[in-house]
Amino acid sequence: MKKSTNFILIIISLLFFQMQSKGQSAQCATDFIHNNLMQTDSAYRNQIVTLESQVEAITPNHANNKLRSTLNTIPVVVHVIHLSEPLGTGSNITDIQIQQAIAGLNDRFRNVNGLGVDVELEFCLASKDPNGNSTNGINRVDGSSVPYYSANGITPTGNPCSGAVATAIKDLSRWPVSDYYNIWVVSEICNGSFVGYASYPVGGLYDGLVIVSTSMTSNSGTLPHEVGHGFFLYHTFNGDGGNVSCPVDTNCLINGDRVCDTPPHKQSDCGITNPCTSLGVWDNSQYNYMAYCPLVNRFTQGQKDRIIATVMVAPRASLITSVGCETLGINESRSSNVFSVYPNPAQNQINVKTNAKLLGSVYIVYDNKGKLVLTGKINSENTVIELGNLSDGIYLFSVGENLKQTFKVVKE
Template sequence: MFSSRFSYLIFFSVIILLGFNTYAQSTIFEKCGFDHKHDLHLQDTSYQKLIQSSENRLNSYLATPRTRSSNNIYTIPVVVHVLHLGESVGVGTNISDAQIQSAITNLNDVYRGQTANSPVDFEIEFALAQQDPNCLAHNGINRVNASSVPNYLSGGVDYYNDGGEADEDVLKDLSRWPETEYFNIWIVSEIENNNGGFGIQGYANFFTGSAYEGSVMMATVFGYDPTNLQPSFNLNAPRDNSTVVHEIGHYLHLHHTFKGDGDADNNGIGDACPGDVTIGVDSDGCSDTEPHKRYTSQCKSGSLNDCTGAIFND
């Protein structure tokens, strides 16, 4: 029964998000690993069917005009699995409880419309789980020394499945709660041997109820401290939790707004405009976002949109 409730919880959270152009779609693009993973999963026919079924449900629901409620707040239970390298709590990759809580707090501020970049209340909240799968009291944070997993100490998680880093599923199996009852977030030391800095900072997949789903994020992006009031937090600049906000948007079934622009050379700049260039049928699935290519800068407000021939509509 609880698994069914969780599925409906995610479904209605998705419905709410798809009604708006969200902050989660508009942050820095080149550091997100969603597209590659999504395309890889689409080679699996069972995943294709799950995605198609989800999108059919969404389209059917959205086709019926409804009054948006202001009374229902959907709270998604989160479990954070810190896959550290053997450090003490609060040191290096074994990030502190306070840093983790700062990420969750900021996430809620964004999705509840409490920040300048996200003035809309999506009526969605995230909370660290208070019970484990056996109904025992828990703080929603698991800590596992993953340094013994082959290649993890030297390269982190294997994103491209090239065998040079630690196998993703092996890492997740160290600590994984039922994906139909919790949103699993795995905190890792590196992604594809990026030394905790450049390249892919995190990724997530659409919620389908399949095994191993959730989000993988580097320790150095999971937390909020833009003014550096907490120097003990292991965060890279800009210390603003934007990667977390962005990736969780993908978990809630949001594509990138530039979906379909191509990036064959993987330089973070779109090669062409999406094939469907009419607002309302844009390939990202949100009718209020105009078609555009990805850019290396965060915001092109006030600039010419190559795909529409007009100034970007904020």
């Protein structure tokens, strides 16, 4: 009896650890940049102060009052700034890896396997570019000619490290921040000193997040962490003076991370108890995506309220009405002479009409979390694909050489 109990406990703990993401393996540079700008750029400081007061006014100040949200989807564009490597090598990571990273990001925001709350926010790779053309939401640019990039990667603005100037890297490829959340995948940040950083929501040409290619993966804790910053979450240890002292905690809405259900702690405090306070649910901080602790598995209700409040005001509000992930109509597609998909929305099946060039091509269908749900071959100029077993929702359909052409299909 005891043996089987032990066995069950081992299985449970294995499952538990499988659900968690690895936390930050190296530091994120967000605070460094933010603190620097707060001291040197009064326009930035005013923007943050204004946004804080807007978010604070919306965020409920009682734990049992929650902001009501509906599921919102944010169009994302990923710019891969590689070092001229072949596709799938080094920093030039594959489309599949990126799609799986976005799927993993969505799983964490929706709390699919986590121990926190469903934030009810999702991210979709753009299907429509700023000119209205079809896209898979991924841009690849060779950054090796930008000075210092090959040797040391990118230098976050204001950092003394000797990599490429951040704006020079971002200028290689960026889409309007009002319609897309920009993610730049880079080879390195400051010669390996950081794994990522994000702009707090201030808009402008360079708003978005930067992540090293090795952290752009499906089980990354870095991606949800940086997106958290992008939607105005601070570290759970915010206010610890760089791991020096316990954050002030007089009013949880304006002190520390400004979230009331994440007890304040110091950056390196990740143990069984919280030396800063015995109040609150310690697991909410030590296993939080916004901590630096080794295992992370949650956003909290307080963080969700802050994210929802942030999405309701500028500059993030425009993202939820963006058409960046809308379906391209058949007539809108610049490739309509090559293939079209109809009807759309579809019910039990879709028809793929192609010209003879595409015969024998592979097609793949992903759900909106990037999970592969169907694959097959185009076997005639009018191929019928059965969707009967799929649940209702949005699917991405890719076909053709390198699966370059993507359509969004709605099943209802």
